[in-house]
Amino acid sequence: MAGQSDPHLSIFSPSEVEFVAEDEIVEIVPNIRMEALNMICGDFGPFFPQIPSKVPLWLAVALKKRGKCTIRTPDWMAVDRLTQVLDAERESPKEFQPLPFHYIEISKLLFDHARDDISDAYLVRSLIEDIRDVRFHKVETGLETISGRTHAVKLKNLSAMEVNIVRPFMVRTLQAFYKHDSPQMIQQADNTGSRTTPVTDRGPRRDLRRSLNLLTVFE
């Protein structure tokens, strides 16, 4: 997307977003016995073979890589759940379905490192890709509705990676509209006679309604 290369606006790199996602808690089933880990980021374990235990994703992946556990696929990654979400995403063009804030990163890490633990992996993967596409299309259509005097946008249920991708574009658009719609700019335009609408016509009340309309567009 345009603007993505702007270093000032892309404040998180994709790997940094993934770093944050690696702290999300998942369930593992260890095949070894290991004492409790008292780490800076929290206390986990003790671990016993075949007894499920909750750990951060990075720890799960580290154990999985060494063949010490299987990772349980989170409930939301089940085929029937994802099918429901996809249908709902398609049916409501102005709404995002609730999914984990890091659903893209979590599913990617699980596909990369624990593919054999996911049942119907192929189907799950294609469902998640479809969901991503549908959601992104909504974000793009939503962007088109941004106009002058948009001072607030509500993006309920948008995920971390989606935020990161749309950020540069969204911020620049809003800034540009904000700048050109500021009273000083309009005043200037009036003075030069290029704009016939008097300033008083642009009452703040109408502006409010417009910005609130926009708020609901993304809801």
Add this chain to the structure above:
Amino acid sequence: MSSWEDDDSAAAAAAAAATTDVELLKRAWRNEKASPEILRFDSALVSRVREQIQLLEETLDDFGESGVDDLVVSLYQMDLDRTLFLLRSYLRLRLQKIEKYMMHISKSEDLLSRLSQQEQRFAKSCTEMMEKHLEQSVLSKLPYGYDSVTRQSLSSTEDDMVPEPQLDTFVFCKTKSDVGAFQLDDIGEEVVDLVADDLYVLRYKSIKGLVESGQIDLI
């Protein structure tokens, strides 16, 4: 009514107790990354994290001698590396901001008070060096009236050569709890209802106070 509030505050207290310092540092890191200006340095938090890092480094040294399982050692090492990354990234990020806005920060007592003592020293020496450099390389060769570090010329009414953070920019943020009706502008014409756990794109200037008081997180 009051029992609701009690429940809420009890839940909040429990959540705060369960929050690790790494979690708090991660929040500070994300806020710092996403905010255009420099935020307040949490000395207590950083020194607590430093202590924990040091403690774990010592423990790891002991592990090496006492022959603890390699797997356990490598897991602790990963925990250490992740915390170190977070701390370094956070400190480096702040140094970058200080370098960028050193003159602006040096001018204001309020901004200076947000820095740690080391950062204040850095800002001071950085500003001195930059001023000296500009003076020697350019300003001393310019005619009278155009030789100020901070102003374009004598006719400037304000410091127009000092880079300042753009507080008008838009940021993505997530509410932690219900904030309620929140005024976005000075005159109260634009009000948004900030509901818990929702995602918004708002102007940084208008939610600055909420970021400082910890009611809203930048993402």
